[in-house]
Amino acid sequence: MTKSCLVIGDLNVDLVLNELKDFPELGKEIVAQNHFIDIGGSGGIFSAVLSELGINTYIISKIGSDFLGQFLISKLKDYGVNTDKLVIKESDETGITINLSYKKDKYQISSLNLVGSLSLNDIAFQNIKDIRHVHFSSYYIMKNLKADYVKLINNIKKNYNNITISLDTNDDPEDRWGEEIYRILGNIDIFLANKKEALKITKESNTGDALNRLNKEVKVVVIKLGSEGYIARDGENYYSGDQLSVNFKDSTGAGDNFDAGFIYGFINNYNIKKSLKIANIVGAKSVKYIGGVGNKEKFFGLKKLVRKID
Ligand SMILES: Nc1ncnc2c1ncn2[C@@H]1O[C@H](COP(=O)(O)OP(=O)(O)O)[C@@H](O)[C@H]1O
Ligand SMILES: [Mg+2]
DSSP: OOOEEEEESOOEEEEEEESOOSOOOTTOOOOOSEEEEEEESHHHHHHHHHHHHTOOEEEEOEEESSHHHHHHHHHHHHTTOBOTTOEEETTOOOOEEEEEEOSSOEEEEEEOTTGGGOOGGGOOOTTOOOEEEEEEEOTTTOTTTGGGHHHHHHHHHHHSTTOEEEEEOOOOTTOOOOGGGHHHHTTOSEEEEEHHHHHHHHTOSSHHHHHHHHHTTOSEEEEEOGGGOEEEEETTEEEEEOOOOOOOOOOTTHHHHHHHHHHHHHHTTOOHHHHHHHHHHHHHHHTTSSSSSOOHHHHHHHHHHHHHOO
16 A cells, blocks of 8 residues: 655745844844744645655645745755645745744744635646545635635545545634634544644633544544643543653744654554654654754654654
8 A cells, every 4th residue: 555645735934033032123123143944834844744754745735936936845855745736826925934933932924825825726636646645734824725625625535545634723823713614624534733723623621621522523633732742532542642851942843743743653554652652752853953844864863763663
């Protein structure tokens, strides 16, 4: 059986201004100690990490034909991601997030209109032969897809036998958290969210109740708890894990790394417990490195660690 994953969702450039001390103020210039530019967007980071872990990965997302779009294609290819199905819009601007990074937290300023304009008709998965799993990233950012997810999932299921689907909603930048998400949950096999997202979506006040509510809709639910690790439920089976202690540098994309670790295990037919262990290790490893994807050295160490997990 082949083991390819198709990622449908957000991809943008991340510009990170690092180690800022002063806060922004209208009319004032503040200075960062350093900066870097990398693959951003939950779908972009997830794809690069999953591909580096060894899964053949395709991404469908919308970028411009500008230099930022070229940068993303070349970076994704470096990580082995198949970029053939990216939708490239002439004379439009590739999405970007500017991160103002402080010791404890960060400001994020995004321009994602093109990213959110990906539509059902843009998604040409039909001639990809060997898809085993589809991952949807950033439900709320993909505005143009919202009404069509169920149709898209049905089309995908018609095209591929026994395909499985995962979803990480990520944040709702409009802070609306509408009920319409429940329309697609029944079509999803694996639901991943962080604590805030799980509580907002279910309107519950604690993560245990949120887990159980979501499990009424989706068989496998994973809630990421940042510094408190994770909880998960697969049918009647409950799981939890503590955060692994590491030398913390930057939390960008920790959740996307966690997701990639989990889906790596799932696609390899490992059980849920083992897949969660891998996810937690990949999530922890990511915060030791600046940026969402990290670098080649990170993956060299990570692949060794993952192979040892039983
Ligand atoms: N400071 C940290 N140290 C170690 N692991 C971490 C740390 N922060 C996050 N992680 C790992 O990354 C996962 C996802 O982090 P979280 O912040 O909850 O998700 P998201 O990035 O989606 O908001 C956690 O469940 C944990 O495995
Ligand atoms: Mg997240």
